[in-house]
Amino acid sequence: MGGHINAAAIExxxxxxxxxxxxxxxxxxxxxxxxxxxxxxxxxxxxxxxSAFPVDPPTxxxxxxxxxxxxxxxxxxxxxxTPAAQQLKTLTMLRSGGIRPNFDSAWLFWNSLAGASSxxxxxxxxxxxxxxxxxxxxxxxxxDNTDAVYQLDLDPALGAxxxxxxxxxxxxxxxxxxxxxxxxxNIPVVKGDPRIPVLTLHNLGDLFVPFGMExxxxxxxxxxxxxxxxxxxxxxGVRHCDFTTQELVTGFDDLVRWVKDGVKPSGDEVLDPTxxxxxxxxxxxxxxxxxxADPCP
Numbered sequence: 001m002g003g004h005i006n007a008a009a010i011e012x013x014x015x016x017x018x019x020x021x022x023x024x025x026x027x028x029x030x031x032x033x034x035x036x037x038x039x040x041x042x043x044x045x046x047x048x049x050x051s052a053f054p055v056d057p058p059t060x061x062x063x064x065x066x067x068x069x070x071x072x073x074x075x076x077x078x079x080x081x082t083p084a085a086q087q088l089k090t091l092t093m094l095r096s097g098g099i100r101p102n103f104d105s106a107w108l109f110w111n112s113l114a115g116a117s118s119x120x121x122x123x124x125x126x127x128x129x130x131x132x133x134x135x136x137x138x139x140x141x142x143x144d145n146t147d148a149v150y151q152l153d154l155d156p157a158l159g160a161x162x163x164x165x166x167x168x169x170x171x172x173x174x175x176x177x178x179x180x181x182x183x184x185x186n187i188p189v190v191k192g193d194p195r196i197p198v199l200t201l202h203n204l205g206d207l208f209v210p211f212g213m214e215x216x217x218x219x220x221x222x223x224x225x226x227x228x229x230x231x232x233x234x235x236x237g238v239r240h241c242d243f244t245t246q247e248l249v250t251g252f253d254d255l256v257r258w259v260k261d262g263v264k265p266s267g268d269e270v271l272d273p274t275x276x277x278x279x280x281x282x283x284x285x286x287x288x289x290x291x292x293a294d295p296c297p
Contacts, residue, residue, distance in 0.1 A: 140178025192220025
């Protein structure tokens with residue numbers, strides 16, 4: 001929770017810090033858990049033709065997930081060998097940060113990892129939404145997809161199959177007490193209103209805490225009129241918090257120089273989908289090698 005606490009703390013206690021460097025952070029707070037919900041319900045809907053939430057863990061892990069994998073890819077999971085498998089892959093890409101380099105490698109990596117509960121290979125993403133929608137023992141459902149418009153291909157216009165999918169997929173509404181924005185009692189809310197220089201790092205291929213967290217943060221920062229205080233850097237890593245020593249040191253040195261000397265460092269454009277989708281995106285600040293990362297052109 002380091003990057004999340006970092007971003008929340010500088011807003012809760014703005015006079016206590018001079019600069020901040022949240023890395024691989026949950027900068028969209030509740031949006032992370034909504035993304036986990038997205039994958040859970042979409043995989044069910046595309047793989048079995050129906051979806052439910054919450055799920056019964058033993059039935060879900062023992063019957064539903066194997067059925068989804070078999071229906072989507074046969075014995076080749078996570079290879080997208082059916083149209084429905086490709087739709088799940090595309091939906092996940094769009095819900096996790098949009099079209100970007102490294103996603104093909106990220107899809108294979110994260111969908112090959114074992115699940116934390118079952119220990120079964122390929123279950124990691126399936127198990128992120130395994131709970132009942134409450135978070136860390138607090139009362140009330142905290143996840144929500146009532147306003148989500150799911151896309152299954154790269155055409156922004158919704159086709160007939162997408163309309164049918166959005167009508168059929170289960171919708172989950174959060175409870176007010178489960179998503180309360182005040183204080184630290186629930187998930188700390190990041191308002192995107194820093195009063196000090198902030199430099200972030202995030203891996204393009206992270207599908208646990210996805211790059212879309214940076215988009216959420218950038219949108220909130222822009223809405224608060226403080227974009228001049230935030231620099232964001234994309235790193236072409238596939239794993240979670242997958243940064244080299246040089247990337248971390250360079251980022252921190254640049255932050256310190258910004259705080260002490262007023263020299264604002266450069267960063268990556270996060271809110272321009274065309275820039276994010278470019279073949280060279282993430283290369284400017286990637287230093288050293290990353291497992292499975294796409295080579296820079």
